[in-house]
Amino acid sequence: xxxxxxxxxxxxxxxxxxxxxxxxxxxxxxxxxxxxxxxxxxxxxxxxxxxxxxxxxxxxxxxxxxxxxxxxxxxxxxxxxxxxxxxxxxxxxxxxxxxxxxxxxxxxxxxxxxxxxxxxxxxxxxxxxxxxxxxxxxxxxxxxxxxxxxxxxxxxxxxxxxxxxxxxxxxxxxxxxxxxx
Amino acid sequence: xxxxxxxxxxxxxxxxxxxxxxxxxxxxxxxxxxxxxxxxxxxxxxxxxxxxxxxxxxxxxxxxxxxxxxxxxxxxxxxxxxxxxxxxxxxxxxxxxxxxxxxxxxxxxxxxxxxxxxxxxxxxxxxxxxxxxxxxxxxxxxxxxxxxxxxxxxxxxxxxxxxxxxxxxxxxxxxxxxxxxxxxxxxxxxxxxxxxxxxxxxxxxxxxxxxxxxxxxxxxxxxxxxxxxxxxxxxxxxxxxxxxxxxxxxxxxxxxxxxxxxxxxxxxxxxxxxxxxxxxxxxxxxxxxxxxxxxxxxx
Numbered sequence: 001x002x003x004x005x006x007x008x009x010x011x012x013x014x015x016x017x018x019x020x021x022x023x024x025x026x027x028x029x030x031x032x033x034x035x036x037x038x039x040x041x042x043x044x045x046x047x048x049x050x051x052x053x054x055x056x057x058x059x060x061x062x063x064x065x066x067x068x069x070x071x072x073x074x075x076x077x078x079x080x081x082x083x084x085x086x087x088x089x090x091x092x093x094x095x096x097x098x099x100x101x102x103x104x105x106x107x108x109x110x111x112x113x114x115x116x117x118x119x120x121x122x123x124x125x126x127x128x129x130x131x132x133x134x135x136x137x138x139x140x141x142x143x144x145x146x147x148x149x150x151x152x153x154x155x156x157x158x159x160x161x162x163x164x165x166x167x168x169x170x171x172x173x174x175x176x177x178x179x180x181x
Numbered sequence: 182x183x184x185x186x187x188x189x190x191x192x193x194x195x196x197x198x199x200x201x202x203x204x205x206x207x208x209x210x211x212x213x214x215x216x217x218x219x220x221x222x223x224x225x226x227x228x229x230x231x232x233x234x235x236x237x238x239x240x241x242x243x244x245x246x247x248x249x250x251x252x253x254x255x256x257x258x259x260x261x262x263x264x265x266x267x268x269x270x271x272x273x274x275x276x277x278x279x280x281x282x283x284x285x286x287x288x289x290x291x292x293x294x295x296x297x298x299x300x301x302x303x304x305x306x307x308x309x310x311x312x313x314x315x316x317x318x319x320x321x322x323x324x325x326x327x328x329x330x331x332x333x334x335x336x337x338x339x340x341x342x343x344x345x346x347x348x349x350x351x352x353x354x355x356x357x358x359x360x361x362x363x364x365x366x367x368x369x370x371x372x373x374x375x376x377x378x379x380x381x382x383x384x385x386x387x388x389x390x391x392x393x394x395x396x397x398x399x400x401x402x403x404x405x406x407x408x409x410x411x412x413x414x415x416x417x418x419x420x421x422x423x424x425x426x427x428x429x430x431x432x433x434x435x436x437x438x439x440x441x442x443x444x445x446x447x448x449x450x451x452x453x454x455x456x457x458x459x460x461x462x463x464x465x466x467x468x469x470x471x472x473x474x475x476x477x478x479x480x
Contacts, residue, residue: 049210051203060203062211066218072479073239073282078436081222082401087310087354091211095204158402160435 023140025050028175030063032148034166041075041165043068050175052140054104059114061094061175083155083165084121092120094127102133109134114144120153131173140177147171217312223351224359224396225404226439226475227277227285227302230428231447231455232361232394232408235318235349237302238279238287238477246289246475248273248450255466270448270469293454298324300343308351320345324453331369338369343452345392354398361392363410365456382415389413390456396432404432406441410456419462426459430471441473 028048034041047067052059065086070076080086096116110133118127131144148169150157157165224234227244238244252268253259262268275289283304290297300322308316322343331338342365349359365388376382394408409427417423430443446468449455461467 049207051207053203058203060207062204062207064211073242074477074479077222077239093204093207158435164436 021053021055022180023052023054023177024180025061025175026178028173030171030173032068032172033170035170036164036166038164041070043070043076043079045069048175050177051180052098052177057098057102059094059096059098059116061173062091063093064091065089083150083157089120089122092118094118094129096127098133099128100133102135104135104140107136112142118148120148121155123153125152138179142173142175142177144173145170146173217309220308220310220316220351223308223316223349223357225432225434226473228473229394229396229406229408229432230430230441230443230445230471230473231410231426231450231452232359232392233302233318233320233345233347233452234394235304235316235347235359237283237304237318238277238285240279240282241480242279243478243480244277244287244475245478246273246275246277246473248275248471248473250445250448250450250469250471252469253461253467254444254470255468259466265469271450271454273450289451291450291454293449293458294326295328296324296326296451296453298322298451298453302347308349315348315350317349318347320347322451322453324451332371333369335369341365341367341453343456345452356398357396359392359394361394361410363390363392363452363456364388365390365452367453367457376416376418377420378418379415384416385414388417388457390452402434404434406430406432406443412456417457422460423457424459424462426455427463428471438477439473439475441471443471443473444468445471 025048029044029046030048031042031044045063045067047064050061065084066080068079070079094114094116096114098112099115100110100112102110102112112131112133114129114131118125129144129146131142134141148171150167150169224236227234227236227238249269250271252262252265252270254264259265271291271293273289273291275287277285277287279285286301288299300320302318302320304318306315306317308314324341326339343363345361345363347359347361349357351357367386370384370386372383390410390412392408392410396404396406398404407429409425411425424446426445426447428443428445430441433440446461446463447455447459448461448469449458
């Protein structure tokens with residue numbers, strides 16, 4: 001009987017141990033910016049889900065395409081209907097690991113790279129994205145600025161609007177993480 | 182004892198697997214929070230050809246539309262007017278403004294009957310994926326015909342009204358359909374003329390008509406569009422020179438513009454004109470080339 005109690009305790013410890021490695025996004029936003037001489041398009045999405053396993057640096061990020069908010073409602077409709085095809089490709093995601101020498105137990109600012117697969121519009125692209133990881137009082141923040149070539153993800157821009165939409169979209173991510181309970 | 186151990190280790194293994202797949206955890210969360218999604222872009226514009234669509238002008242945007250109907254393409258004059266291009270059966274300018282995402286108001290002016298109209302559309306039902314399969318809107322207008330002479334010189338005789346229910350469904354990416362039960366009220370109708378078949382049948386102030394409309398996408402930006410109105414009236418028969426308006430066309434979307442090229446037998450563009458007063462017949466070559474252009478401005 002004692003053995004069972006011991007095992008249960010061990011199990012609980014292991015489970016707790018696991019969850020202590022998991023950081024979960026509590027808030028954050030991803031925005032993108034397309035700049036052309038004709039018009040600028042920017043959109044923000046605050047509906048972010050992300051997890052980091054500090055034990056092995058594993059990182060996952062998912063954002064609903066329908067959650068992007070544009071300045072003009074027609075842009076939002078076109079984004080979902082014509083370009084992102086959000087009914088079919090509901091989410092954009094990144095799966096990979098955080099590379100860099102980070103001591104998750106110490107406060108500090110660490111330059112990091114996220115190495116993995118970026119999936120947008122249903123098309124995978126292997127990426128190495130640079131960013132900055134800040135740890136302060138048990139709260140983690142990740143920021144990153146990177147470019148997405150629309151062509152890489154098979155998003156077609158018709159000739160008629162080619163002057164209105166940039167081929168390379170500037171993307172900014174800012175996420176706050178807290179220990180998952 | 183061994184059994185207990187086995188069970189415990191199984192749990193350990195399961196939790197370890199679950200921890201491994203972060204993306205799986207996130208996707209599980211997304212799935213759990215899922216609510217029925219609003220179906221967007223049932224139609225590209227607020228009007229198809231003759232028919233209203235269930236779409237309203239989006240919040241704080243102004244939609245400017247130019248609608249043009251040339252003359253008859255066939256018939257006796259067709260070839261002398263370059264298939265009607267020399268003539269303008271009707272021209273309409275209109276402005277629509279989105280008060281909210283569900284309510285839009287507008288103003289327009291047509292050449293036919295010199296109609297000046299004010300109108301409003303309220304969308305009260307949204308189609309949802311995995312939820313309600315239709316969306317619906319109510320459309321109302323009031324029009325005044327400021328022509329030189331009006332019967333009995335009575336101001337009220339210049340007015341007409343439309344009430345319309347618009348029920349639409351986007352079946353899939355390519356096909357959207359709608360049905361439009363409509364009531365047109367004209368304050369004045371000439372009841373001195375009776376039907377050629379039956380002398381007791383005269384024109385009515387209230388006309389009930391049912392519209393049918395559809396969009397069939399060919400590519401992302403190109404669609405085939407059609408609309409048709411069936412009017413329930415003993416007086417409005419081909420024998421008395423009245424026909425049901427049928428319009429077919431092609432819809433092209435380019436960014437902030439939606440462009441239509443169409444062919445229709447109705448000269449009227451607003452319901453107050455095309456439901457009671459379509460006197461041209463497809464059979465007689467009295468169909469007209471037309472176009473609609475809309476431009477959306479956001480504030």
